[in-house]
Amino acid sequence: MKFARRIAVATATATLAVSASLATTPAIASAQPATDLPPGEVATDSPATSDNRLSELLSTMGPSPEGTNDLDCVLSPEHPRPVVLVHGTGSGMMQTWPIVAPQLADLGYCVYALNYGGAKAMFDPATTIWGVTDIEQSAVEVRDFVDAVLEHSGSDKVDLVGHSQGGMLSRQYLKFEDGADPVDPARNKVENLVMLGATNHGTSFNGLQQLYGALAILGLTNGKDIVAQALFAGTNLGVAGQQQLIGSRVLAALNNGPETLPGITYTSIATRHDEIVTPPESSFLEPDPGAEVYNKWVQDLCPSSPADHSTMLMLPESLYLLKSALDPAYAGAHEVPCTVPDAPGTP
Template sequence: MAQGTAAAATTPDPPAPRGQLLAGPAALIGGLVHPDDPPAGANDWSCKPTKEHPRPVVLLHGTFANAYDNWGVMSPYLKQLGYCVFAAEYGGTPGNPVKATAHVPVSAGEIADFVDRVLKSTGAHQVDLVGHSQGGGVTPRWYLRFAGGTDSAHPEKNKVHSLIGLAPSNHGTTASGLGTLTTKLGLNKPVSAVLGEAYEDQLVGSEVNTTLDKDGDTQPGVDYTVIATKLDEVVTPYTHQFLTAGPKATVKNITIQDICPRDLSEHVSIAFDSNAAQLVRNALDPAHAKPVECTVTLPVLGG
């Protein structure tokens, strides 16, 4: 596909990404080597949305990750489907492969700047956000509510149409007990000094979570989709990922094992999961949703 073009409406959908059993480890290595590069298919600033796919897709990586290592499967797949795809980097410094560690409001401001750039470049009215972990949870929700992503009084002016979160950190995590331990020991500040403020921001009961949850989970005019796995070891309990729809918003909470019982993805590998990719496809274009062709996905390795 040439730069700046998208797939025609008559072009058959590409098959879901298969054979990705080593996608996770390969992505980690790639992210170390290319910490500031976009993944394949992303950040073609000449791309113009089509009538079939009028909204660009903005990918938001998770904590301690970067765009290159988080979206090696999803980005080229969405590009092949005909979307203009953009992958943001936030919450970290250039050259450092470990990003999304900054204070959530700071990262949300960086996402706001990136979305504005995408809208200006493409001429689109709105974008769709697809995020993993922090990138699908508290940080884009902060952007939507406090950093200009939506206009609650005039939802038609929203910059975001939908937020699709893969294993999103929506209501705080116990981090399989680690967060509970550091909270009880009063160690959240020292640990955050080492790991970044995003660590404490995403724990159960944090100031960020309390502020976000005070007035409900959603913003008017936004469609939310949560794709969670029962095997999540990072955002725990996994049910903390689910959202409740408020006025003029829609929420679809999906546990991936309810769709594909043999899916063994956990927090990391859900970003490299063919089944999850198909669910994202359906969430982006629900009018043309298709049954998920389930395949086996393994912990850490993907599938």
């Protein structure tokens, strides 16, 4: 599995490099654009205003990956909804979507991506670590970004694609920040939610849960103790990492009652080799009335797939599942591509 190992090592190296400098006091990027309107004048939703709103939000997030945030992109009958990409914990849009975004753009989608949950790095204040602050606040940032994309594009709905925290965060947005209307699903702002390695029911982070539990017994996890803070800052997980542990208050509220909402199609793609979402099956969702739910193992498609939490963003079999979830016609027009571990010529 040389290909998977090489990417996994590169990902781990990048994660360790930023985690060592993560601040314990986050500075959240503003999700409210500035306005030059005179006092008392109300903004309109004209195209110019909508463009300014989206541009203002993007200006706070740094560079965008290839294939995303093209304000000149025009929706097509084949792909009538914008696709919004939501990254995971400790990794922004540039690190998460360099493969996914241009491939979707090449298929004709209008693709948008955001950074959310930013915290300044402790030893380099010019560096921001994304996806590590309070998940409930991050859901507000997702809401504001989706609203700006809808206004800009003229569409009434988007499709969301979320990796890791980005999957469960998208559900947080749907349930608590007006992304969906359970009473009138026609008012939903989302048609499809496609998740890869989502922390829908929490994770032990491959053993970190046990260490955090031991600190709790000692009374060291009240959010102020330096030991608990160092535990999560040192692993590049931040406040959002604590909130994704199995049994957290945020996850309990998210999964209380229906897990899925009517009028939305959910696809949760998981890999049996996930070393971050543990156990991997915690990504899957229970269907509730009015929602379509598809839980898919990458290895059910390609039994020998080496996909793990990071490489599922790069390997053709997991991206095949993603593209087929966004457009069922894609599966009928393309053969299933399976990575052959350690095959001759494999990078």
